[in-house]
Amino acid sequence: xxxxxxxxxxxxxxxxxxxxxxxxxxxxxxxxxxxxxxxxxxxxxxxxxxxxxxxxxxxxxxxxxxxxxxxxxxxxxxxxxxxxxxxxxxxxxxxxxxxxxxxxxxxxxx
Amino acid sequence: xxxxxxxxxxxxxxxxxxxxxxxxxxxxxxxxxxxxxxxxxxxxxxxxxxxxxxxxxxxxxxxxxxxxxxxxxxxxxxxxxxxxxxxxxxxxxxxxxxxxxxxxxxxxxxxxxxx
Numbered sequence: 001x002x003x004x005x006x007x008x009x010x011x012x013x014x015x016x017x018x019x020x021x022x023x024x025x026x027x028x029x030x031x032x033x034x035x036x037x038x039x040x041x042x043x044x045x046x047x048x049x050x051x052x053x054x055x056x057x058x059x060x061x062x063x064x065x066x067x068x069x070x071x072x073x074x075x076x077x078x079x080x081x082x083x084x085x086x087x088x089x090x091x092x093x094x095x096x097x098x099x100x101x102x103x104x105x106x107x108x109x110x
Numbered sequence: 111x112x113x114x115x116x117x118x119x120x121x122x123x124x125x126x127x128x129x130x131x132x133x134x135x136x137x138x139x140x141x142x143x144x145x146x147x148x149x150x151x152x153x154x155x156x157x158x159x160x161x162x163x164x165x166x167x168x169x170x171x172x173x174x175x176x177x178x179x180x181x182x183x184x185x186x187x188x189x190x191x192x193x194x195x196x197x198x199x200x201x202x203x204x205x206x207x208x209x210x211x212x213x214x215x216x217x218x219x220x221x222x223x224x225x
Contacts, residue, residue, distance in 0.1 A: 042218055043217050
């Protein structure tokens with residue numbers, strides 16, 4: 001049964017780089033990897049999406065090794081406002097597969 | 111541009127009742143997806159609508175249904191409510207069908223409590 005696995009929680013300090021890894025051993029050729037951020041009382045918010053190698057945008061980087069069985073979300077120099085739950089999603093083009101991780105609760109401490 | 115709106119934000123019902131939740135997508139977005147979020151199960155996909163047609167459906171019983179109108183607004187209905195239906199129901203919109211290469215924009219959710 002395909003699933004995505006990510007750590008339940010992580011702790012960090014302001015200014016540090018945070019790396020959250022998601023395991024998706026059964027990822028298929030056509031699947032994409034997407035990360036979302038969710039604050040309390042809000043819906044998830046898109047962070048970044050990738051298919052292979054490395055993707056970078058203004059808020060994060062996504063590293064995907066050649067076998068694509070895992071992916072790592074990298075948040076550079078986190079601040080207190082990055083305290084949130086981060087979700088990994090594996091999906092295919094026509095949405096017939098949508099596999100969400102259970103989320104990683106990141107706590108950024110001063 | 112206004113974001114995804116969901117009404118109501120909070121709802122309390124009793125077992126056996128039915129409920130209808132509403133979602134207005136971002137202007138111009140034609141795809142609307144619904145999710146159920148619970149602490150134990152996380153985010154679970156309910157269904158996706160595009161151009162008034164259900165394109166995909168998750169593994170939920172037939173008590174969960176939805177529809178989409180010509181203006182892309184969507185409703186989901188849950189009949190014969192059970193205690194286990196208590197959850198945060200999220201709606202997400204995107205410009206086109208399929209989320210693999212499409213960013214989804216989520217609303218704040220409707221918190222449903224079944225007593």
